[in-house]
Amino acid sequence: MKLKRMSLAVAGLMAVAAPFAVAQQINAAGASFPAVIYQKWFEEYRKLHTDVQINYQSIGSGGGIAQLTSGTVDFGASDVPMTDEQISKLAVKPLHFPSVLGGVVPTYNVAGVTQDLKFAPETLSGIFLGTITKWNDPRLAKDNPGVKFPNADIQVVHRSDGSGTTFVWTDYLSKVSPDWKSKVGAGASVNWPVGLGQKGNEGVAGTVKQTPNSIGYVELIYAVQNKMAYGSVKNASGNFVKADFNTVTDAAAGAAKNIPDDFRVSITNAAGKNAYPISTFTWLLIPSHIPDAAKAKTIKAFLQWMLADGQKYAAGLSYASLPKEVIAKEVKQIAKIQ
Amino acid sequence: MATPAVADTAAIRRRTTQTGDIVARLITLAFAASIILITFLLVWQLWSQSAATRHKFGFSFLFTTTWNPVTEEFGALPFVYGTVVTSVLALLISVPLGLGSAIFLSELAPAGISNALTFLIELLAAIPSVIYGLLALFALVPLMRDYGEPFLKSTLGFLPWFKGPVYGFGLLTGGMVLSIMTIPFIISVSREALLAVPREQREAALALGATRWESTWQIVVPYAKLGILGSIFLGLARALGETMAVTMVIGNDPKISASLFAPGYSIAAVIANEFSEATGQVYQSALIELGLVLFLLTIIINGLARLMIVATTRKGSKR
Numbered sequence: 001m002k003l004k005r006m007s008l009a010v011a012g013l014m015a016v017a018a019p020f021a022v023a024q025q026i027n028a029a030g031a032s033f034p035a036v037i038y039q040k041w042f043e044e045y046r047k048l049h050t051d052v053q054i055n056y057q058s059i060g061s062g063g064g065i066a067q068l069t070s071g072t073v074d075f076g077a078s079d080v081p082m083t084d085e086q087i088s089k090l091a092v093k094p095l096h097f098p099s100v101l102g103g104v105v106p107t108y109n110v111a112g113v114t115q116d117l118k119f120a121p122e123t124l125s126g127i128f129l130g131t132i133t134k135w136n137d138p139r140l141a142k143d144n145p146g147v148k149f150p151n152a153d154i155q156v157v158h159r160s161d162g163s164g165t166t167f168v169w170t171d172y173l174s175k176v177s178p179d180w181k182s183k184v185g186a187g188a189s190v191n192w193p194v195g196l197g198q199k200g201n202e203g204v205a206g207t208v209k210q211t212p213n214s215i216g217y218v219e220l221i222y223a224v225q226n227k228m229a230y231g232s233v234k235n236a237s238g239n240f241v242k243a244d245f246n247t248v249t250d251a252a253a254g255a256a257k258n259i260p261d262d263f264r265v266s267i268t269n270a271a272g273k274n275a276y277p278i279s280t281f282t283w284l285l286i287p288s289h290i291p292d293a294a295k296a297k298t299i300k301a302f303l304q305w306m307l308a309d310g311q312k313y314a315a316g317l318s319y320a321s322l323p324k325e326v327i328a329k330e331v332k333q334i335a336k337i338q
Numbered sequence: 339m340a341t342p343a344v345a346d347t348a349a350i351r352r353r354t355t356q357t358g359d360i361v362a363r364l365i366t367l368a369f370a371a372s373i374i375l376i377t378f379l380l381v382w383q384l385w386s387q388s389a390a391t392r393h394k395f396g397f398s399f400l401f402t403t404t405w406n407p408v409t410e411e412f413g414a415l416p417f418v419y420g421t422v423v424t425s426v427l428a429l430l431i432s433v434p435l436g437l438g439s440a441i442f443l444s445e446l447a448p449a450g451i452s453n454a455l456t457f458l459i460e461l462l463a464a465i466p467s468v469i470y471g472l473l474a475l476f477a478l479v480p481l482m483r484d485y486g487e488p489f490l491k492s493t494l495g496f497l498p499w500f501k502g503p504v505y506g507f508g509l510l511t512g513g514m515v516l517s518i519m520t521i522p523f524i525i526s527v528s529r530e531a532l533l534a535v536p537r538e539q540r541e542a543a544l545a546l547g548a549t550r551w552e553s554t555w556q557i558v559v560p561y562a563k564l565g566i567l568g569s570i571f572l573g574l575a576r577a578l579g580e581t582m583a584v585t586m587v588i589g590n591d592p593k594i595s596a597s598l599f600a601p602g603y604s605i606a607a608v609i610a611n612e613f614s615e616a617t618g619q620v621y622q623s624a625l626i627e628l629g630l631v632l633f634l635l636t637i638i639i640n641g642l643a644r645l646m647i648v649a650t651t652r653k654g655s656k657r
Contacts, residue, residue, distance in 0.1 A: 059614065060614045060615050061615065062614060062615035062616065062617050063614055063615075065617070086617070153503065155505065160585065160590035160607075160611045160612075161611040161612060161614070161615065162407075162611075162612050162614070162615025162616060162617075163615060184408065185408040185409070186408070187407055187408045188407075188615045188617070189407040189408075189612055189615065189616070189621075190406075190407060190408050191404065191405060191406035191407070191408065191409075191592075192591070195591070196505060196507050196589045196590065196591060196601050197589065197590025197591060197601075197603075197611070198586075198590065199585060199586070199590075199611055203586075206475070207507075210476075210479070210480065211483075211505075211506065
């Protein structure tokens with residue numbers, strides 16, 4: 001009697017669960033920065049194509065590349081383009097598809113300062129190298145006339161965990177400061193000369209908010225959503241540009257002419273009057289040969305959608321959309337997926 | 339016919355042992371063996387996965403202070419320093435407080451209060467460490483930055499441990515968070531040990547004319563020494579391995595500094611922070627070798643604890 005009831009219950013559960021069984025499951029993993037918009041895209045795509053379910057695990061750029069290499073996911077995502085060494089470890093050559101743009105901004109908390117501050121590249125590298133130690137340093141005053149800085153030590157805050165955000169920040173500093181390039185270099189994790197380390201964008205943002213006279217770097221999204229003060233940075237054309245969706249997209253547009261065919265490019269310190277100098281693509285890493293023909297078809301269709309309708313969701317979630325020149329080039333790359 | 343004076347125990351065992359006993363013995367042996375097997379597998383994995391850095395740096399890994407993922411130069415010293423300093427600091431704060439509370443709860447408090455407080459303290463031990471980390475981040479750090487550390491600097495600033503700029507984040511705050519986390523363990527285990535001391539000991543001391551305090555401090559506490567030492571090493575084990583709470587407040591800066599106000603880094607914290615994004619064979623194996631170092635550190639400290647317990651037991655039994 002008990003066995004009969006139990007088996008009826010199991011059968012009932014399976015009948016209820018059956019409609020949820022999907023025709024196609026695609027697994028992806030990688031960067032945490034674009035995770036929010038990827039989840040939104042996969043959800044919206046599923047509404048349009050109910051038989052497709054794409055699962056995304058936000059485990060970090062390094063994790064995404066590692067999972068793609070070991071073959072546990074169908075495609076990966078990374079804030080940092082793959083190096084030649086990483087690509088050589090893959091049996092199937094991966095194609096990089098930029099999906100959205102992000103910017104990294106200097107956020108600060110200075111006693112008595114309510115205005116937006118302007119930072120020249122030399123000032124930022126000096127602060128993070130530890131050569132500029134006080135807020136009332138003349139180099140800061142030069143770019144910010146009329147701002148009354150306190151005579152206080154600058155408390156630098158950086159990331160303690162490896163991340164694409166750090167990579168972009170240090171990549172920019174390496175381009176604008178030969179000192180930084182030789183002493184520290186660029187990487188997802190570096191040997192910081194000064195500063196406190198905190199985990200995640202939230203850690204840095206929270207610490208800067210709490211610590212008086214501090215400066216840190218966070219993704220543009222965090223600064224916007226947490227309503228934090230962030231400064232403008234002088235770009236390669238000499239203009240002080242504050243990061244927002246347009247200036248970040250402009251940076252990509254400015255770099256679009258020289259973009260390599262494999263899209264593995266850093267767009268920091270890009271040319272362009274209104275280009276924000278600390279911008280970055282974030283990439284989807286799609287294998288160039290997908291053995292399962294149905295999956296290949298779905299992924300290609302998704303990419304087409306992402307480059308067209310998908311970009312509309314970017315601004316609402318505080319991401320910058322891709323410029324049309326880059327989109328046009330990417331659409332051509334979709335054909336390379338076999 | 340002479341009957342043997344001594345019973346033939348082997349024969350008795352053969353007659354009374356049933357299959358059930360044999361099976362039970364084998365199963366429990368298997369469980370015990372699996373623990374040893376898991377430990378060996380753990381050590382073997384740590385050893386083999388850290389091969390790249392061991393071959394590259396050798397013993398100098400233990401004494402280098404650089405941690406540079408870009409140039410792939412790695413050294414364990416700042417992390418060992420941070421781990422040891424925060425743990426020792428934690429013990430320095432939690433042992434007097436914990437032992438004092440345990441003595442109060444077992445000897446001096448009325449039974450009702452003692453039970454209620456013990457219940458609350460055991461609840462403290464169950465709180466996840468991330469919560470302690472958040473508490474420290476939002477409450478302890480501003481407190482230390484604005485009041486605690488400047489106070490220490492003004493009164494004890496001549497000592498090398500209390501010199502230098504005050505950040506709020508640092509080794510001192512890390513040590514304090516760890517002490518908050520180890521106190522519940524020390525209190526609950528020490529209290530049990532003190533309650534287990536037979537009444538006759540206390541009564542004998544009082545009968546010989548000792549005061550309440552003399553009886554507690556000179557008779558009861560030494561009798562419960564093993565249990566109390568055990569609780570301290572339990573607390574120390576937790577402090578050495580604690581990750582999230584420490585990484586939120588220690589400042590995550592791999593530098594060695596005499597000042598306790600300076601930021602530092604612990605082994606568990608750096609592994610938690612950097613492992614998921616560690617690209618490259620050498621970087622990953624450096625982090626795994628740090629895990630191996632922590633494992634060895636724990637073994638050495640537990641070994642010393644064992645030696646100390648053996649030494650005090652031998653002295654005790656000779657009395």
